[in-house]
Amino acid sequence: MEPTTSDFLLVPSWMKNNQPGLGLRKLDNLEQKKGVKMTTINHPNFGNIAKNQLSRNGKNGNGNGNGKNHDRHEAIKMSVHDLLTNIGEDPEREGLLNTPDRIARMYDELTAGYHVDTEKLINGALFNVDYDEMVIVKDIEFYSLCEHHMLPFFGRAHVAYIPDGKVIGLSKIPRIVEMFARRLQVQERMTKQIADFIKETIQPKGVAVVVEGVHMCSMMRGVKKAEASMITSAYLDQLKNNRDLRTEFIDHINSRRSMD
Numbered sequence: 085m086e087p088t089t090s091d092f093l094l095v096p097s098w099m100k101n102n103q104p105g106l107g108l109r110k111l112d113n114l115e116q117k118k119g120v121k122m123t124t125i126n127h128p129n130f131g132n133i134a135k136n137q138l139s140r141n142g143k144n145g146n147g148n149g150n151g152k153n154h155d156r157h158e159a160i161k162m163s164v165h166d167l168l169t170n171i172g173e174d175p176e177r178e179g180l181l182n183t184p185d186r187i188a189r190m191y192d193e194l195t196a197g198y199h200v201d202t203e204k205l206i207n208g209a210l211f212n213v214d215y216d217e218m219v220i221v222k223d224i225e226f227y228s229l230c231e232h233h234m235l236p237f238f239g240r241a242h243v244a245y246i247p248d249g250k251v252i253g254l255s256k257i258p259r260i261v262e263m264f265a266r267r268l269q270v271q272e273r274m275t276k277q278i279a280d281f282i283k284e285t286i287q288p289k290g291v292a293v294v295v296e297g298v299h300m301c302s303m304m305r306g307v308k309k310a311e312a313s314m315i316t317s318a319y320l321d322q323l324k325n326n327r328d329l330r331t332e333f334i335d336h337i338n339s340r341r342s343m344d
């Protein structure tokens with residue numbers, strides 16, 4: 085018998101508030117468990133979501149990795165729909181009709197850093213090289229979201245390391261920055277994570293990371309300041325302990341300004 089939409093309106097009571105975008109497969113599993121208390125969920129989009137899941141499951145057999153992504157996408161759409169309603173908007177008006185879907189897709193992109201396979205990222209890009217001078221990659225553009233307001237902060241990252249027999253492909257450094265930027269972040273932690281990751285991966289004699297960022301949350305809200313840039317840094321090992329090396333790094337970063 086063809087299941088109807090209403091079959092999928094039952095969710096365990098503890099999930100009612102937390103996980104409205106519950107997947108079909110999950111629900112099937114739960115239904116098999118005895119003693120799960122079920123409740124109903126009322127959401128304007130829920131019928132459509134259940135229908136989408138039905139058609140997907142019809143095509144693919146049962147849930148898989150894509151199914152999980154699909155569930156997450158649908159859950160974000162519903163949350164945005166609610167958000168629009170609660171700020172006093174009409175989510176059904178023409179201009180907003182596709183906004184939940186657009187935002188769900190946008191968050192996929194802006195939080196892609198959570199799903200990066202670090203093995204793959206580094207794979208084949210570590211080289212044994214007899215070079216022990218500082219390697220500097222500067223002015224790496226980044227875009228992140230502050231975890232307190234989910235508003236953008238963005239700017240430039242400057243990375244240096246002193247090789248200990250090993251270097252990493254030049255293009256990998258910006259990708260490492262991006263992996264940590266595309267998450268909900270605070271700038272201080274992002275800076276430290278980039279430095280720690282490089283230390284762990286390349287095992288150099290020293291690492292330095294300086295990040296300059298402007299934060300929309302401090303520019304748009306509260307006391308509005310035109311100048312809201314923030315500088316954070318992380319220095320490890322030789323670049324922490326050796327003042328000359330640190331000065332060399334800072335001089336390199338600053339040399340950009342005289343060329344501007």
Ligand code: ZN
Nearest residue numbers: 230232233301
């Ligand atoms: Zn913020």
